[in-house]
Amino acid sequence: MNVATPITSSTPAISEAERARRLSEVNFARGSVRYESGILSDEIENLNARYVAGEITSDELTAAILASDTVRAA
Structure with a gap:
């Protein structure tokens, strides 16, 4: 999958609280990867x-990660 490939989503704009929650989630995952x-x-x-x-969305993120060259190469 090419990162430049657009992923369309019907997801509405998110709140600042949701943005902060998502950032915390990504930072936790990033930390887990770095720990390993x-x-x-x-x-x-x-x-x-x-x-x-x-x-x-979270489901779209997961699908895109699983389809990425990074995961296939691992």
């Missing part, structure tokens, strides 16, 4: 940013 001596690729970080911004 890993780092997230730019592709995954871009997807995370789109999720935090409310552009994609």
Whole structure:
């Protein structure tokens, strides 16, 4: 999957509280990966940013990560 590939979502704009919750969720996941001596690729970080911004849902984020070149290469 190419990060530039648009993922369309009918998700409405999210509140600041939801944005903060999503950021906390992403930071926790990022910390877990780092704890295992890993780092997230730019592709995954871009997807995370789109999720935090409310552009994609949690299900869309998960699907995009699973379809990414990063996961397939692992």
